[in-house]
Amino acid sequence: MLTFKQIKADDVINIRHTVLKEGQPIEVCHFEGDLDEGTKHFGAFLNNELIGAVTMMFKKTNNYKVYPVYRLTGLSILPEHQHKNIGKRLLHFAEENISRKGSVMIWCFARDYAVNFYKKNGYRLNVQQVVIPYIGSHRIMFKFVAKED
Template sequence: MVTFKQIKVDDVVEMRHRVLKIGQPVETCYFEGDLDEGTKHFGAFLNNELVGAVTMMLKNTNTYKVHPVYRLTGLSVLAEKQNNNIGRRLLHFAEEYISRKGTVMIWCFARDYAVPFYKKNGYQLNVQQVVIPHIGSHRIMFKFVSKED
């Protein structure tokens, strides 16, 4: 059975290193904002083993004044556990958690190969391409998530 809960930054960093930054120094797996007060880290557990992680960072912005804005980053699931809906369920768990007090806007840099995944989960594509050094091409995507009543 897969369960979801909030986790510590060190657990997220380990998952990022195992999935997203293979072969790179572990130091590259710490992201600016990981320790900010508004940042929340979530994990997916299969039989009490961490198999996936995602981070939601509360961002102050002058661009969007209506809703709280979160940046989704580091969504990762162990390769051998992918294609089992764990990533989708983890994403929805994190979205529901951060939207408990109202509507939020979430944006992310999606790797090109992940764009279809985010589209299936309600994210809209911004045509802008961003190339992140040592990682590659990404697209900006966003979604509004409403509080569940």
């Protein structure tokens, strides 16, 4: 049975390493902001085994003052469970969780190969390309999530 819930920062490290940072030191899987007060980590569990994770980091900004802003990062589904809509379901679970108290803006650096995944899930593409050392080309994407009443 597939379930989703909020998890601790330490729970996301191994999945990030396996999916996003393979071949790099595990220390690079600890992201700046993981332990911040406004950061939330979410996991996908299959039969109580963690198979996916995503992090939503609350960001204070002077550029966008109308709604709270979150940075989506580290969306990772173990390879043997990819292409089964688990990432989509985990992403929607996280979005619903952070928007319970009100509407939010979410942005992320999407790897080039993930742009279509984010587009299918309502994210818009910013044409700006960002090259992250040791990882490669990314695109900035964003989404407005309205609070559901």
